[in-house]
Amino acid sequence: MARVARLVPRRSDYAGLAHSWRGDVLAGITVGVVALPLALAFGISSGVGAAAGLITAVVAGLVAAIFGGSHVQVSGPTGAMAVILAPIVAAHGLGSVALVSVLAGLIVVVAGVLGLGRAVTFIPWPVIEGFTLGIAVIIFLQQVPAAFGAAAPKGERTLPAAIHVVTHADWSVALRTLAVVALVAVLMVGLPRINRAIPESLTAVVVATLVVQFSHLSVARIGELPSHLPAPVLPHADMAAVQSLLGAAVAIAALAAIESLLSARVAATMSPTGPYDPDRELTGQGLASVASGLFGGMPATGAIARTAVNVRSGARTRVSAIVHAVFLLAVVYLATGPVARIPLAALAGVLMVTCFRMISASTIRKIMRSTRSDAVIFVITAAITVCFDLVEAVQIGIVVAAFFALRQVAGRSSVTREELPGPAQPGDEYIALLRLDGAMFFGAAERISTAIAADAHHSAASVVIIRMSHLGMLDATGAHSLAEIVTDLESRGVTVIIKGVQDEHTKLLSGVGVFDSLRHENHLLSSLDDAIAHARKHVAREPH
Numbered sequence: 001m002a003r004v005a006r007l008v009p010r011r012s013d014y015a016g017l018a019h020s021w022r023g024d025v026l027a028g029i030t031v032g033v034v035a036l037p038l039a040l041a042f043g044i045s046s047g048v049g050a051a052a053g054l055i056t057a058v059v060a061g062l063v064a065a066i067f068g069g070s071h072v073q074v075s076g077p078t079g080a081m082a083v084i085l086a087p088i089v090a091a092h093g094l095g096s097v098a099l100v101s102v103l104a105g106l107i108v109v110v111a112g113v114l115g116l117g118r119a120v121t122f123i124p125w126p127v128i129e130g131f132t133l134g135i136a137v138i139i140f141l142q143q144v145p146a147a148f149g150a151a152a153p154k155g156e157r158t159l160p161a162a163i164h165v166v167t168h169a170d171w172s173v174a175l176r177t178l179a180v181v182a183l184v185a186v187l188m189v190g191l192p193r194i195n196r197a198i199p200e201s202l203t204a205v206v207v208a209t210l211v212v213q214f215s216h217l218s219v220a221r222i223g224e225l226p227s228h229l230p231a232p233v234l235p236h237a238d239m240a241a242v243q244s245l246l247g248a249a250v251a252i253a254a255l256a257a258i259e260s261l262l263s264a265r266v267a268a269t270m271s272p273t274g275p276y277d278p279d280r281e282l283t284g285q286g287l288a289s290v291a292s293g294l295f296g297g298m299p300a301t302g303a304i305a306r307t308a309v310n311v312r313s314g315a316r317t318r319v320s321a322i323v324h325a326v327f328l329l330a331v332v333y334l335a336t337g338p339v340a341r342i343p344l345a346a347l348a349g350v351l352m353v354t355c356f357r358m359i360s361a362s363t364i365r366k367i368m369r370s371t372r373s374d375a376v377i378f379v380i381t382a383a384i385t386v387c388f389d390l391v392e393a394v395q396i397g398i399v400v401a402a403f404f405a406l407r408q409v410a411g412r413s414s415v416t417r418e419e420l421p422g423p424a425q426p427g428d429e430y431i432a433l434l435r436l437d438g439a440m441f442f443g444a445a446e447r448i449s450t451a452i453a454a455d456a457h458h459s460a461a462s463v464v465i466i467r468m469s470h471l472g473m474l475d476a477t478g479a480h481s482l483a484e485i486v487t488d489l490e491s492r493g494v495t496v497i498i499k500g501v502q503d504e505h506t507k508l509l510s511g512v513g514v515f516d517s518l519r520h521e522n523h524l525l526s527s528l529d530d531a532i533a534h535a536r537k538h539v540a541r542e543p544h
Contacts, residue, residue, distance in 0.1 A: 007283045020316035027313035028323025033199045041347035046082035047089035048298050050222045053077045058329045060288035060300030065321035068284030069277030070264040072315045074306040079139040088248045098235035101293025103249035108286030117278025120261035126378040127397035134385020136358040146348035149177035177345035184349030201350050208346040220344045225336040232294040256301045260285045263302035270311045373404035406443045413438030415451040427539035432461035436471045440478030449481040463535040469500030479512040486517040497523045499531040
């Protein structure tokens, strides 16, 4: 109950509002202006339509702002979600969106209640950046059909579909839409150089719409939008539908959790409002997707770009994200007529420019110049994201990163033969002092065990002292291997003394039988001097 109580909204969420409300309201309006064209564009890009994108920005943006774990996070439809949702819509139809949104939201809520929010810290930086690069490429390729004024081929992946559109373009149509895209791109790149206070994406869309309108240019428009929010409706959920969409819901939930937590973590580093609660953030994002699905929207996540705009605009409390949702709600009720006239090519231009802004050339250079393994992880994650699947890309990237990390840890694990300290005494040549360094785990256990056995065999030692005080990590495989080598040495008449077992390793070594493999309980010592003295007594008693 204490954990659940920590996940609900509280009065302290609005601490300092008396001093920051003006900045929060202005920041909310600013980010609302930025979010409007993106919400429309991502809705269209995902296949659910501009109206669903706008509804998601309103409903999910409001719910996540109230229930989420970040003070300045802004949520809504995002490029990554559009990428993963588009094939689901193509495979299961538009009617599946509400159910898959609710299912995914419930999964994310459960993850938050179970305290899984900290899991995002296990995702390596090259995986995150490779994932971001892959998403940017996919979003850009998704805009190619709209930019060329053509319909995307059904049933094809993004890259082949974009290639097909370009190679089979009707240039009498494409030249008009590409001109609109170029106009939007020029304005979005040029306006910030004139004045950074100008909302370049919204201004570019407005200018492009006016040019198309007054020049009577024949290009595809957004079309009719609802002038009010629809009433919430529970999606039809029979067992067959749930089973067919469960895999898709898990993939969407994983993406929503990863993207939202990454965005909240970035926001926490940018804003002076303090840390975020990852478990509450998951709960809030899950509830946002559930609410969005009930109102006819799509799954939502935290949006890094909009959150950054929110912070830079002076946001200090979650009121700014609430104002952003209210601003977009006002657009639904008051301005759907003008919005419906926006050319699809203008929104495609906005997203194409946004894609380039998602990619940091300096970050790519840093990763490629870091280590070979990190560069490989980055490239593999980006390539799988573009060519196959977003969630699989993160999973495979983490697995590859874990492989390289374990290999590095294993490479630093070693067995070192040491000289006995102090003046040499007769019989010392029959004592082997072996120091274990690093980690004795499944990735290094066999190599370490082989090294111990080989050293004991080649040195003709009758007593082996194994120093474990320098051993950093030990797992069951390593402990089992140690038990086997102790048993083997003892069976060959070699006395084994173990020195310096750390407290955290004692239970594991005892459980797998290492201590039982020793000839005598006195062969487990904590002092090196005592271990050497005991070894010398054994050597003195044995004929050589």
